[in-house]
Amino acid sequence: MKFIAKxxxxxxxxxxxIAVEIDPLKIANDRYNDLQKQHSGKFLMDLAQLxxxxxGPLDDLKETINKFxxxxxxxxxQLDSDYSQxxxxxxxxxxxxxxxxxxxxxxxxxxxxxxxxxxxxxxxITERKLKQIKxxxxxxxxxxxxxxxxxxxxxxxxxDHIHEHSLATNSIDEALQLTxxxxxxxxxxxxxxxxxxxxxxxxxxxxKDEYAPIIEALVSIAGSQDAKAIRDLLNKLxxxxxxxxxxxxxxxxxxxxxYEDRQKQLDSxxxxxQTQVNQATxxxxxxxxxxxxxxxxxxxxxxxxxxxxxxxxxxxxAFADITGLYNEFRSQKLKEAKILExxxxxxxxxxxxxxxxxxxxSQ
Numbered sequence: 001m002k003f004i005a006k007x008x009x010x011x012x013x014x015x016x017x018i019a020v021e022i023d024p025l026k027i028a029n030d031r032y033n034d035l036q037k038q039h040s041g042k043f044l045m046d047l048a049q050l051x052x053x054x055x056g057p058l059d060d061l062k063e064t065i066n067k068f069x070x071x072x073x074x075x076x077x078q079l080d081s082d083y084s085q086x087x088x089x090x091x092x093x094x095x096x097x098x099x100x101x102x103x104x105x106x107x108x109x110x111x112x113x114x115x116x117x118x119x120x121x122x123x124x125i126t127e128r129k130l131k132q133i134k135x136x137x138x139x140x141x142x143x144x145x146x147x148x149x150x151x152x153x154x155x156x157x158x159x160d161h162i163h164e165h166s167l168a169t170n171s172i173d174e175a176l177q178l179t180x181x182x183x184x185x186x187x188x189x190x191x192x193x194x195x196x197x198x199x200x201x202x203x204x205x206x207x208k209d210e211y212a213p214i215i216e217a218l219v220s221i222a223g224s225q226d227a228k229a230i231r232d233l234l235n236k237l238x239x240x241x242x243x244x245x246x247x248x249x250x251x252x253x254x255x256x257x258x259y260e261d262r263q264k265q266l267d268s269x270x271x272x273x274q275t276q277v278n279q280a281t282x283x284x285x286x287x288x289x290x291x292x293x294x295x296x297x298x299x300x301x302x303x304x305x306x307x308x309x310x311x312x313x314x315x316x317x318a319f320a321d322i323t324g325l326y327n328e329f330r331s332q333k334l335k336e337a338k339i340l341e342x343x344x345x346x347x348x349x350x351x352x353x354x355x356x357x358x359x360x361x362s363q
Contacts, residue, residue, distance in 0.1 A: 165245040
């Protein structure tokens, strides 16, 4: 097209400069031949030639050519309009895809942050807590068993001491009966095994420090005939042993109560630990399930993101094809419009009419 325009320009300039040396009909014929090489130009040239042969009105020819030219122009406008609509749809589609991409990226980032910086940390803390609670339960059961063994040992010792005191009290009562017989003359000192009885009493109470003075006093007067002194010392010893036995019984009862209270406390702690274990176990399972859920969600959103990116690439590729076709068609239409413009101007010129007349005359 540019070549034809340059050629026509050169021809016009040369025609003005050396008009006397150039044949106007040859120029018109060359221009006619050039237009015949183009589809649209040939159509108009043939139309104008037919119209001339039929001797039709010039205005009808002009109207026909103008309509044909307007159709081309309208086609370009329609092509531009269609492309503008496709561009608007493309941009709207890209906006929606980019919004989906952003939302997917946000979802992935937020869920990953939740897993990495919250859920995993909470799970670790809860698992450590659960481990410590189980250690506490184990220690609690050890304390229960240790206290049981200690209580059993202590109780056995107290019972043994109480039994020894009871045997000692019985022996003292026997000795008191002897002293009573001595004092009322029922038996004589030679008949009463007082020394043997006191030694037996001494062995029963195992020569405890608290009774040592009384025992020594009894031993020292065991061979005497002072029944009243022996009786008084025996009563004093019996009272001390009975008081001690009462105290031992009271201590045993107190120790048993303390043990039972301690057992209740340990059992209460054990039940609380069990409740904490159940809760911590549930929490670990819940957090683990939430982590799995979030990981599945992240994977799903990554798949969505990949799909959206593919859609974005496909949309851009498809629009690039549309743009390429649009530019190609528009270029062709513009080229046709320029050819029609040239053909129209040539068909309206005197040179064209002269050329047609010469062709008619030559037939």
